[in-house]
Amino acid sequence: MPRAANNDQVPAEGGKEEETPSGLEKFLTLDRFPRARGEGMDVVISSRVRLARNLDERLFSNRLNAELAEAVLGQVETVLGQLEGAPWHFFHLEKISPLDRQILVEKHLISPQHAQDPTHRGLAIREDQVVSIMVNEEDHLRIQCILPGMSLDEAYLEAESVDDLLEAKLVYAFDGAYGYLTACPTNLGTGLRASLMMHLPVLVLTNQAGNFFHALAKLGMAVRGQYGEGTQTIGNVFQISNQITLGVPESEIIQNLKSIAAQIIDHERNGRETFLREGREALEDRVGRAYGILQNARIINSDETLRLLSDVRLGIEMGLVHANPGVVDELWMLTRAACLQKMDGRGLNPYERDVRRAAIIRGMLTAQPQEKREGE
Amino acid sequence: MPRAANNDQVPAEGGKEEETPSGLEKFLTLDRFPRARGEGMDVVISSRVRLARNLDERLFSNRLNAELAEAVLGQVETVLGQLEGAPWHFFHLEKISPLDRQILVEKHLISPQHAQDPTHRGLAIREDQVVSIMVNEEDHLRIQCILPGMSLDEAYLEAESVDDLLEAKLVYAFDGAYGYLTACPTNLGTGLRASLMMHLPVLVLTNQAGNFFHALAKLGMAVRGQYGEGTQTIGNVFQISNQITLGVPESEIIQNLKSIAAQIIDHERNGRETFLREGREALEDRVGRAYGILQNARIINSDETLRLLSDVRLGIEMGLVHANPGVVDELWMLTRAACLQKMDGRGLNPYERDVRRAAIIRGMLTAQPQEKREGE
DSSP states (O other), X not given: OOOOOOTTOOOOOOSSOOOOOTTTHHHHSOXXXXXXXXXXXXXXXXEEEEEEXXXXXXXXXXXXXXXXXXXXXXXXXXXXXXOSSSOEEEEEGGGSOHHHHHHHHHTTSSOHHHHHOOTTOEEEEEXXXXXXXXXXXXXXXXXXXXXXXXXXXXXXXXXXXXXXXXXXXXXXXXXXXTEEOOSSGGGTBTOEEEEEXXXXXXXXXXXXXXXXHHHXXXXXXEEEBTTBTTOOOOTTEEEEEEOOOSSSOHHHHHHHHHHHHHHHHHHHHHHHHHHHHHXXXXXXXXXXXXXXXXXXXXXXXXXXXXXHHHHHHHHHHTTSSOSOHHHHHHHHHHXXXXXXXHHHTSOOOHHHHHHHHHHHHHHHHHTSXXXXXXOO | OOOOOOTTOOOOOOSSOOOXXXXXXXXXXXXXXXXXXXXXXXXXXXXXXXXXXXXTTSOOGGGOOHHHHHHHHHHHHHHHHHOXXXXXXXXEXXXXXXXXXXXHHHTTSSOHHHHHOOTTOEEEEETTSSEEEEESSSSSEXXXXXXXXXXXXXXXXXXXXXXXXXXXXXXBOEETTTEEOOSSGGXXXXXXXXXXXXXXXXXXXXXXXXXXXXXXXXXXXXXXXXXXXXOOOOTTEEEEEEOOOSSSOHHHHHHHHXXXXXXXXXXXXXXXXXXXXXXXXXXXXHHHHXXXXXXXXXXXXXXXXXXXXXXXXXXXXXXXXXSOHHHXXXXXXXXXXXXXXXXXXXXXXXXXXXXXXXXXXXXXXXXXXOOOOOOO
């Protein structure tokens, strides 16, 4: 397993400005406040489903020589071009600069591993950005769908529909006894990983998170940082996903994660209510200070940003700060290192990045409606 | 020398609400943004001159029995009633509640020592509040004048004019060789203490303050906390005053303090310019965060308040925060413990005080024009 990238890494760039492949640019930018309000978004930031698939009669990606690897890329690109419905955009990762690849990681469109070694690897993005496919990552195909809020069923349906379209044109490696065959046995069977990105500030604050995560592991669930395996958890955001892919039908995997998530959501919400009831001023103080600092800082690093954004997100969800919740989730991504680099159009050193980050945050938060002040 | 009161003390009150003597109320409140802009107010908050005087043929205050002490009070009250010009208001300290006395300390109208033991002590305040007289403090009379900014000459003239009016009706203890006789020999001669309340955040930040104050001591100057001898220095505010009262004419004492102050002001201003030139972002960051926290905190203690107000005052003076400078100086006083108690009209515990303090700060800072944001 390759060592995962850390959370705030910017790839070293050569002297020349590398060009962004035509058609990719729009997937690197972020619409202003794009995020629709999904169900349960006070706790669940997003739902993700990914399916691992491999082509029959081909070696797994890590065994392919250059020619065969390129053949897989070509085959997938051709098939995607033939699909009905929303058009697909196909990119060879080698033609994407390290900086742009890192942005794709920060947008959760590819894994850190995929960005790190781009040789003979591909990325397909559906026009609406809801579904994307990594080609020649650990498996030939990793079809993934991300939707805001608690939308596991919808995300599974989207991924499955793409999977069905592809299966009509490709022969998958499939075994009658085991199911879909995958490069790593942990994905064997359904090839399905369903995960939820959850914001759990009060479970962390009240020291309940540790016990919860311990229990989750016993239930066959994994808890990870927001960029997947081996990444840090920051800003109280956790990715919770199934570990078991074999011997359980897809619907049960989804249902299992949903019912576990429901319990976590309940505890987080109850914790918030209790906090509001028993320590409203302390909570308002914490949230208010975070908001005030973000609106006024001139130099701010990534860790402090995420810590404060976590507080502000909590404040918004609890009605203590009157701002667009989308702005926090957008800032979460925009203020990541590679996105910052991209926005400025040149290489920034860490200090310059901290200054630029603060400017972006100030700009976006002051464009927001002012916090309504109560009791004065 | 009695032990000085600490900086954020609230006197314990009895169960009943004590009444404020008629006529005193207006001296306990603060006008909104009352402070005129004096010269040099970027560094000098206020100038103060006080004259120590004693009545001839009477024992010093600390030797007086009850009857004689009351006689002094009566004599001074009578004489003040006969003076031409702005009317005087005379109060017996014993009739003022501990809380109100503490507010008078926070407003610099009386010393902590005067508030602590009110027996047979008096306070006279001239209608315009510019001149006040403590009666039976260490000396029979302590005439003091406080003016905003660098106004030592004006403050001396005001105090001297009151002194002249009194001397026409009272016989002072005076010695041809020594000058005015005082209870403590450190005041002998002129009985004059001139002091400046200076805000020196950059001298502190750059670790120059210590050396400066060491040099000042050698020049016969004292550096103290803002409530005088034995009080803490907080929020980078220092009271700098002459130690020598004997053998030097009044004009020279004033001139001496002025020329020393000019050097301190120069260094503080140069430090600010350098900081702005070489670390503008760091300075804006510091000031911005302080302003953001003060505008948004829900619970804030006295020390943090003064530390942040110091940063905001610096920011206002350097044009980095666009707010009325008067509001900071006013908050400085309003958020002191006794003023807070008074505003709320009841006994507050320390937690309630921190909540109340935060509410007052938010209210006053959000009534201010918003900070102008540059470079965006």
